[in-house]
Amino acid sequence: MKKPYPQKSISLIVQFIVLLLFIIPAKAQEQYFTDETDQRMPRPSGPSMSADVADIDNDGDLDITGDAWAAVPPHKPYYLFISDENGYFTNETEERLPDTAFNSTSVGFGDIDSDGDYDIYVSSENYQDLLYINNGTGYFLDETYQRLPTLACHNIGFVFGDFSGDSFLDIITICSFSSGLNYYFLNDGTGYFEDVTDIRMPADSVHDIFGAPADLDNDLDLDLLLTWFELDGSHLHIRGLENIDGYFTHFEEGRMDDRFARWIDTADIDNDGDLDIVISGIISMGILINQEGLFVDESEERLPDYDIYWGGCNMIGLGDYDNDGDIDIYAGFSVDEKDHLFVNDGQGYFELADERIPDTEASTRWPEPFDADGDGDLDLFLGCSGNGQQRILINHSTPDTIPPSILAEDLPLGDVDSLVEYQVKISTYDNKSVEKGALTVSIFYRINGGDFKRIHLFTVAERYSVVLFPVKLPEHRSIIILKLKIK
Numbered sequence: 001m002k003k004p005y006p007q008k009s010i011s012l013i014v015q016f017i018v019l020l021l022f023i024i025p026a027k028a029q030e031q032y033f034t035d036e037t038d039q040r041m042p043r044p045s046g047p048s049m050s051a052d053v054a055d056i057d058n059d060g061d062l063d064i065t066g067d068a069w070a071a072v073p074p075h076k077p078y079y080l081f082i083s084d085e086n087g088y089f090t091n092e093t094e095e096r097l098p099d100t101a102f103n104s105t106s107v108g109f110g111d112i113d114s115d116g117d118y119d120i121y122v123s124s125e126n127y128q129d130l131l132y133i134n135n136g137t138g139y140f141l142d143e144t145y146q147r148l149p150t151l152a153c154h155n156i157g158f159v160f161g162d163f164s165g166d167s168f169l170d171i172i173t174i175c176s177f178s179s180g181l182n183y184y185f186l187n188d189g190t191g192y193f194e195d196v197t198d199i200r201m202p203a204d205s206v207h208d209i210f211g212a213p214a215d216l217d218n219d220l221d222l223d224l225l226l227t228w229f230e231l232d233g234s235h236l237h238i239r240g241l242e243n244i245d246g247y248f249t250h251f252e253e254g255r256m257d258d259r260f261a262r263w264i265d266t267a268d269i270d271n272d273g274d275l276d277i278v279i280s281g282i283i284s285m286g287i288l289i290n291q292e293g294l295f296v297d298e299s300e301e302r303l304p305d306y307d308i309y310w311g312g313c314n315m316i317g318l319g320d321y322d323n324d325g326d327i328d329i330y331a332g333f334s335v336d337e338k339d340h341l342f343v344n345d346g347q348g349y350f351e352l353a354d355e356r357i358p359d360t361e362a363s364t365r366w367p368e369p370f371d372a373d374g375d376g377d378l379d380l381f382l383g384c385s386g387n388g389q390q391r392i393l394i395n396h397s398t399p400d401t402i403p404p405s406i407l408a409e410d411l412p413l414g415d416v417d418s419l420v421e422y423q424v425k426i427s428t429y430d431n432k433s434v435e436k437g438a439l440t441v442s443i444f445y446r447i448n449g450g451d452f453k454r455i456h457l458f459t460v461a462e463r464y465s466v467v468l469f470p471v472k473l474p475e476h477r478s479i480i481i482l483k484l485k486i487k
Contacts, residue, residue: 033341033380033393035358040372040392042091046079048383048390050157051368054109054118054436057138061085062370062435065120066383066390067104077104078122079390082138087373087394098142102126106157109436110169112147113191118436121171123155129173133191149185149195161213161222162460163200164246165423167469169460172224176207182226184248200247209236214266214275214465216240217293218408220425222461224248225277227261236260236281257297259286263315267327267464268429269302270348273407275429275465278329280316285331289348304342304352317367318464319378320431321356323398327431327464330357332364334385339364362391370435376400404430404439404486407465412481416445418473426457428486429464436462444483447476452483 037043051066064081080096081089103125112119113133120140122130131148132140157174164170168187175182184200185193206228213222224241238261240251261279269276270289277288277295287302288295317330326344333339341357342350366383372392373379376399382391408427430439441457457468473479 032355033357033395035360035391036394037389037391040088040394041390042081042089044389046390047365047385048079049365049385050106050108051366051381051383051390052108052436053368053370053381056080056109056118056134057082058117058136059085061087061374062372063138064089064368064381064390065107065109066366067107067122076100077102077124078107078120081390083372085374087379087392089392096139098132098140100130100142102128102130104130105155108158108160110160112169112187114168114189119191121158121160123158123173125154127151127154129155129158147192149183149193151183153181153183155183156209157211159211159213159224160462162467162469163213163222163224163243163248165221165469167458167460172211174208174211174226176209182208182211202241202249206237206239210263212264212266213461215407215427215461215467216266216275216290216295217242218274218427220408220410220427220467221246222465222467225264225266227264227279227281236262238264238277238279255293256295257288259288259297259299260284261286265316265318265463267318268405268407269327269344271326271346273405275407276348278316278318280314280331285316285329287348302349304350314364315366317369317380319369320400320402321369321378321395321397323377323400323402323431325402325431330367330369330380332367332382333361334363334365337361339367339382358393360391364391400431402431404428406486409484411484415477416473416479416481417477418479419475419477421472424457424468424470424481426466426468426484426486428466428468439466439486441466441468441484441486443470443481444485445473445479445481447474447479 046068048066053062056063061083068077080093082092104122106123109118117134119134120132128151131144133143153175155173156176159172160169168189170187171185173183184197186196208226208228210227212225216223221243223243226239229236241248260281262281264279266275274290276290279286286299289298314332314334321328326346328344329342331340341353343353362384364382365385368381369378377395377397379395380393406428410425442454444452455470457470
């Protein structure tokens, strides 16, 4: 049997130490989710196809946004739920978000202008996406036309990430039903974007429908996973774009097995220290295991052979729901079928565990794992398309005690001449910290034997593949990098 991948450590011989601050994990107890929608969520809240969480008002808890799919004016095409410190939410869409007549397809948070708070990006069916800037207290201004290039396609979604390697969030749109060419918007560092599609994206004729950023080849930049459909609608495929110095090129043929897929995400499913791929797609769910850079379909071996009606299978939510150090799968279903929970045995083989979740037909389109009530375990927000009510499941489990793992790093060895420009990069994932801003990463250095100084590293991707860059070191010679701390 394959052994779990050990936590990576770096000795003092190479003059720095990776410190992972953690409590030794206790045996994960049996845990169950309870549906606490009636107590915690606004009602009604409208149908939804996407969701995202972040602390937008800087009060220490996580708030929720999502699209209000097929909204009819005067209703806004998105929602914003503000949390109190205990995970009870109020609908403050009207007070905090601008009015618009656009129809949204996807909504998400990101620090667009690098000022330390989360802004909002909205993919729109109206041939122009929207960009809302946070004023620092969780109220948003529409600055679309000042900051964003004009679009000329129907966007079904978007992807945030530092694709150019300058530590600022760029945007790639998912353009369907027109040119088949996704847009690449390059951030200038202050939240103003340049269209560099023709320069940095490969020529395409396929029509993509979903995207996810991930460091697939452990080279410390963000590659791009995409799902796409044939024009006759006969099949849904997956493909990858490799990032080479901020420019994308097609993955080499044969590196990734094809699968029928609509939604896609990445995590270290088998605990061997690299990112695998989990997909779902209306009629099935699948797992592609990373085998030294080749992604091999092992769905039949790793997923249980249970009598599940796969029709209506939608987005999957990945997270360590039972705090045993591996990634589990929550599968949302949208067609008169209850959702399903698959628990990992530690080696990437799954068992059905539906007894741990409520027997509710919620018409789930988008399960978003996050710690809603601040007790240290992963709860689930369910973006739903059925009765127009978003739902929340509260996890009654043990708090997260599993430390982050480092997949790859590029730290300077020995003395550093800070007058010479360089970068520090780390790629890591954490089983619990799937929400924005959950990982705190700092680098410690000292100058000529003096006291330790600390620099917080900037997170340029979320979820399980996180690439980090430090701010510029002070202009001194003979700086020694001693410690990297992740928690």
